[in-house]
Amino acid sequence: MQIYVVEQGDSLYKIANQFGTTYESIALANEIDPDQPLVVGQALVIPIYGRFYTVRRGDSLYTIGQKFGVSAAELANMNQVNIYQPLAVGMTLYIPETPKTTIEVNAYIEPTGGTVSEQLENAARKHINNLTYLAPFSYQMDRQGNLSAPPLNDFATITDESSATMMLVITNLEDGAFSASLGQEILTNEAAQNNLLQQIITIAEEVGYGDIHFDFEFLPPENRDDYRHFLEKATNRLHQEGLLVSTALAPKTSATQQGAWYEAHDYHAHGEIVDFVVLMTYEWGYSGGPPMAVSPIEPVRNVIQYALSEMPSEKIMLGQNLYGYDWTLPYEPGGEYARAISPQQAVQLARENNQAILFNEDAKAPYFYYVDDQQQEHEVWFEDARSIQAKFELIKEKNLRGISYWKLGLAFPQNWLLLADQFNIK
Secondary structure: OEEEEOOOOOOHHHHHHHHOOOHHHHHHHHOOOOOOOOOOOOEEEEOOOOEEEEOOOOOOHHHHHHHHOOOHHHHHHHHOOOOOOOOOOOOEEEEOOOOOEEEEEEEEEOOEOOEOOHHHHHHHHHHHHHOOEEEEOOEEEOOOOOEEOOOOOOHHHHHHOOOOEEEEEEEOEEOOEEOHHHHHHHHOOHHHHHHHHHHHHHHHHHHOEEEEEEEOOOOOHHHHHHHHHHHHHHHHHHHHOOOEEEEEEOOOOOOOOOOOOOOOOOHHHHHHHOOEEEEOOOOOOOOOOOOOOOOOHHHHHHHHHHHHHHOOHHHEEEEEEOOEEEEEOOOOOOOOOOEEEOHHHHHHHHHHOOOOOEEEOOOOEEEEEEEOOOOOEEEEEOOOHHHHHHHHHHHHHHOOOEEEEEOOOOOOHHHHHHHHHHEEEO
């Protein structure tokens, strides 16, 4: 697979000729209308065998080979260049397909309004073969440990027909928000815990869940040890039933990081107790905050680095957003919330407003500006093939367990193409 960034004057036909393929195959792969004009700066995935690489200053056959998992000798032979001569900046090298890494892939799926929409069910069917886990969000508990289920429709059947399994997600959501007091009640009430665990076991058997996933957020800092003790108890009990146990963790960079989202999440304890964790490495740019990349690469890397100091890499799943945000400017704290949009919607928005897509190299994320019909300026940050490739490289570099997506239902075809191209999915 090749990632190509559209330049002024490009057309699908011209790009297809450049890579020896057809414009129809590019349009189909990227789920775009071949009759619509391309957007300057738009990232496309070209469905070809292998990829091409443009030599940069400081590159050598050895360093390029290290980057792509190919020997310098193989690169030299394939591209008919002298292995002992320096490479010319700007020359193009062909990189062959390389062995795939095996990872696990989770995707949360969130029905809203008490029903599963046709769009959401279609998304589950479309992507289930690229998943290890499908995670309906979420089962909610009351203060006695009783669980209420989200609408599930055919999710269990969809996973049964594939090699994926269901993940039972339990949250301390109450009245539409994460509740510190609800979490505290469960973590300090033995009877509620026992009831909760028995309900989990019953539901898991009835529905066919294989992993139990605790997403307890904004817990009081004083309940940090209580959460650890609960996880020890839950994991021991659920393992007896043949169930995996996982948790969602706030994106910390140190054990002493302060803040309501962070303090009760003990990375070292979770790494020792549960089977794996999902790091919520997104929402630096969020709907109520100032415009910026949702998951900029360096902050994501910093969270991974800290996690690796507390637990083995095979227990870590990188969290990844499948969406971006459209902010109305000027941003004012407490003002209008940004609108969530899919990567496909973002490109369409740039096309409709005749705006080129820019790319921030520090964040490894695309963005653009536009002015709406009411003459209000907007700033849009989203994900594209380049930004997701940066995360895939991090997964491979750090040998992580895999990736967890929030959430299905938002169109991002390039992600799924690159995922299947580079990984074997357990």
